Amino acid sequence: MSNYILVINPGSTSTKIGVFENGTLLFDKTLRHPAEEIAKFATIPDQKGWRKELVEQALIENNFDMKKLTAICARGGLVKPIRGGTYATSDALLADCVAGVQGQHACNLGGLIAREIGDELGIPSFIADPPVVDELQAIARYSGHPLIQRVSKFHALNQKAVAKRYAKEVGKKYEDLNLIVCHMGGGVSVGAHVKGSVVDTENALDGEGPFSPERSGSLPTDAVMKLCFSGDYTEEELRKMFVGRGGLVAYAGSTDMRDLLKMAETDAKVAEVIDAFHYQIGKEIGAMAAAMHGQVDQIILTGGIAYGKETVQALKDMVEWIAPVTVYPGEDELLALAQAALRVLNGEEQAKDYRSLSAAHIPPKKVQSPGPRRAFSGNRDLFLSLWPRFFTETAPNCTETAPSPVPFPIDYRVKIFTPSSQRPCRPRRAWWPGCR
Ligand SMILES: Nc1ncnc2c1ncn2[C@@H]1O[C@H](COP(=O)(O)OP(=O)(O)OP(=O)(O)O)[C@@H](O)[C@H]1O
Ligand SMILES: CCCC(=O)O
The missing domain is CATH 3.30.420.40 (ATPase, nucleotide binding domain)
Incomplete structure (x- = not known):
């Protein structure tokens, strides 16, 4: 039927x-x-x-x-x-x-x-x-500060589809393979697929990873803070600048890799921007290989930019020593x-x-810590909102912890970073259940 x-x-x-x-x-x-x-x-x-x-x-x-x-x-x-x-x-x-x-x-x-x-x-x-x-593994959730927790937002649909396609083509199960999948479209994301789970990848929507045709990717924190507090930009303007008008379009004026490759033939500056684009992606693939302890069966390049032979060659030059490369252009x-x-x-x-x-x-609510408010004044929210949202917070003198946003056996409770004082929580604000 x-x-x-x-x-x-x-x-x-x-x-x-x-x-x-x-x-x-x-x-x-x-x-x-x-x-x-x-x-x-x-x-x-x-x-x-x-x-x-x-x-x-x-x-x-x-x-x-x-x-x-x-x-x-x-x-x-x-x-x-x-x-x-x-x-x-x-x-x-x-x-x-x-x-x-x-x-x-x-x-x-x-x-x-x-x-x-x-x-x-x-x-x-x-x-x-x-x-x-x-499907991030527990250690991949650490950002470097307990107020900010890494989350996964990536081209899951295409990444999983091409990973399964590759598995089928080699007569194996997706769940039996270790693959690095690199999607290069308007956004770029690189996923470490370990036996059917994407145990590490970026939050490619909210400012992590390599830069892409329209996104800035990861940026140095201090420089971003300075922009946030400069008074020159609204939150919306900064968001647009980093996601939508960042990356290749910001450096070279176009999100279209085909145009940029043409321009690069006569413009050394554009050629260098493209080199930097390849460099950041290659570096990220290397990072995922390390996260996988080098146990990589195959690297898969996909997305519209994988049609470009220059990009494929540049990435092969950087990463083919890790594992063989398969190219599934487009999506x-x-x-x-x-x-x-x-x-x-x-x-x-x-x-x-x-x-x-x-x-x-249920992810922890976007809880506002009463503590640092004074130091950052109103703009603290603006700064934090540019970063992954589900930062898990705990009060300096509260032993309660926020729940994990994922259903896996992951316990990255922030409590471990804070003194386990038994003093009562600050009475002025109830900011999650059990901490009143
Ligand atoms: N033959 C080609 N050579 C090089 N780049 C190409 C080629 N064809 C398309 N591209 C580039 O692919 C990019 C668009 O890819 P794609 O269509 O996968 O993105 P999207 O669907 O808009 O965004 P996303 O994949 O992030 O959802 C553009 O930069 C485009 O110039
Ligand atoms: C990163 C998730 C998908 C997208 O770029 O739109």
Whole structure:
């Protein structure tokens, strides 16, 4: 029996859709959303009805009868940290997509639209491998300061898809391989896939890792603090500067690697920027190899920039001594979504239940420590907000700790960094349960 699957991948300026009959694409379409259309909506969740109508219209234009659909699978959203896999669009998941518990991003609309269409048709709807897939090992969560905890936000959908594709091609299971996957698109992320879990990667959305065509990646803390407190920029301006207008576009004026490679033929400065881009990515691959104790079966390069032979050669020169390199240029996130739904429909995998996981996943609230407020005044919030959000805090004289945001046997409670004083917590602020 054929399964017909609608897949939806909402991005900031487009919604990509596809209809698959089992694993075969029947048709796809990129629905472009001009800035002036997007600007009509105050928030991302407000765009739901409008984008949903555009999706339905595209199916009609392709003469596809929606009643034939068996399931819907979407990319999304910035929900709580979860393990990779296919998740049913439960109410709890949708509430977190609306709230944007790890940030507002167009992919939060994926689950919302999928569920609404699915409910209308009486068919199941899913999300798969959202950017907040978080399988970090405990030691990878240390940032260097207990107020800031590292989290994983990366191209999980494409990274996992190409890793599984490689495993299939060599006749092995993803869960039996150690792979470094490097996605190079508008953003760049490098993941250490150890036996099916991404035990280290960057928070590529919020300012970690190598710079990319449009993101600054990791920046020196002191310099960032100076910008934050300079009074010259608003929080929003700085965010745009680092995520959206940072990296290659900031140095060389374009996010398009093809243009930059052309420019580099006659412009030595642009050529050096591209060298630096390759250098940072190669260095990050090396870091992941060390995190994996050198036990790397294969390095996989993927994303649009992996089409460029210059980039592939530069990275091979830097990292091929670690492990052989396979190149899967571009990304096929639509196919990855269809396959994720199919694995569930065929009974190869069970859809995960976000609701039953979410209790264990509740990240610590963004708790404000009463202590350092005076030192940083109001701008402290601005500074911290540029960094990974789920910093776990504990009061200087409080022995309570915040819960782990992930369901793994990880206990990185901040208590270990603080004197285990039994003095009562400061009475002036209750800032998490049990610390009153
Ligand atoms: N043949 C090519 N050679 C070199 N670079 C290329 C080639 N084709 C596309 N690219 C580059 O790939 C980049 C876009 O990649 P991609 O389409 O994967 O990004 P995206 O989907 O917009 O962002 P993300 O992958 O972060 O979600 C651009 O910089 C583009 O210039
Ligand atoms: C880093 C997660 C995905 C993206 O770049 O949009």
